[in-house]
Each structure stands twice: as structure tokens, then as C-alpha cells.
Amino acid sequence: MTTPNPIVSGLSARCPRCGQGALFKNGLTVRERCGNCGLSYGFADSGDGPAVFVIMILGALTLGGALFLEFRYEPPVWVHVVVWGVFIPIVAFALLRLLKGVLINLQYAHKAEEGRLETKKSDGQK
Ligand SMILES: [Zn+2]
Structure with missing residues (x-):
């Protein structure tokens, strides 16, 4: 079994090992394991990583869009409320x-995990 490209399997929200099984249930919740190859998703901890990128990208898109809309068309305020009130949650x-999906797949591909103190075995070797 060849490991799929983590970007491709991440963008399609697939398992990082087999590239087939679903990674999420109910949209954003990570499943317990892959339904195809049985890989446990216990390692998956993307933390705040995705949110940071979303804040940066969505903030730029929204601000740029709002400025363009305002200065190009000068709509009433309720248009901004409706347009950005729909745009922001969907795009977010x-x-x-x-x-x-991409960050969890990259985490698996690069074996990234929390740092741990190495426990020395007491077998007399240095
Ligand atoms: Zn799998």
C-alpha cells in the first residue's frame, strides 16, 4: 500500500494512511479510526493550527470584499450584514x-507529535 500525498488526501478529508476512509464525521469532528484500513486517529491533534490559517485567510478575504463592495457599489448597510453574514460562516x-484535513495528514506523514522525555532503559548501556 502506498501512502497517499498528504495534501491531496487532506484536501479530500481522507485517511492519511490509505487515502480512502473518511477522516471526519459531522463535518469537522475527527473519527476514532479509519473505516477502510483501521488506522486509529488518536494521534490526530491539529490544535489551533487550522484556525490560525482560517482567521488570516478569511479575514483578508472578508476585509477586501467588504471594502470592494462598499467603495464600488455603496450599498446600504443591511447588504453588508446579509452578504458577510452568509459568506463568513460558509467559507470558515x-x-x-x-x-x-491537510494538517492532520501532514502530521501523520511527518510523524509529528508532542515532545517527550526519552526514558532510559536500565540495561547498563550508556
Ligand atoms: Zn485508512
Whole structure:
């Protein structure tokens, strides 16, 4: 079994080992294990990583879009409320899913995990 490209399997929210099984249930919740190859997703901890990227990307898109909309069309305020009130949650969800999938797949591909103190075996070797 060849390991899939972590970017491709991450963007498609698939298992980092087999590239087939689903990574999420109910949108953004990581499943317990892969339904295809049985890989436990216990290692998966993307933390705040995806949120940081989403904040940066979505903030730039929203600010740029709001400025463009305002200065190009000068709409009433309620148009901004409706447009950005719909745009922001949808794009935030989509970006979070994509980036969380990619970061978990990259975490698996690079074997990234928390640092641990090495426990020395007491077998007399130095
Ligand atoms: Zn799998």
C-alpha cells in the first residue's frame, strides 16, 4: 500500500494512511479510526493550527470584499450584514475542513507529535 500525498488526501478529508476512509464525521469532528484500513486517529491533534490559517485567510478575504463592495457599489448597510453574514460562516467551515484535513495528514506523514522525555532503559548501556 502506498501512502497517499498528504495534501491531496487532506484536501479530500481522507485517511492519511490509505487515502480512502473518511477522516471526519459531522463535518469537522475527527473519527476514532479509519473505516477502510483501521488506522486509529488518536494521534490526530491539529490544535489551533487550522484556525490560525482560517482567521488570516478569511479575514483578508472578508476585509477586501467588504471594502470592494462598499467603495464600488455603496450599498446600504443591511447588504453588508446579509452578504458577510452568509459568506463568513460558509467559507470558515469550508476552510476549516480543508486545512484541518491537510494538517492532520501532514502530521501523520511527518510523524509529528508532542515532545517527550526519552526514558532510559536500565540495561547498563550508556
Ligand atoms: Zn485508512
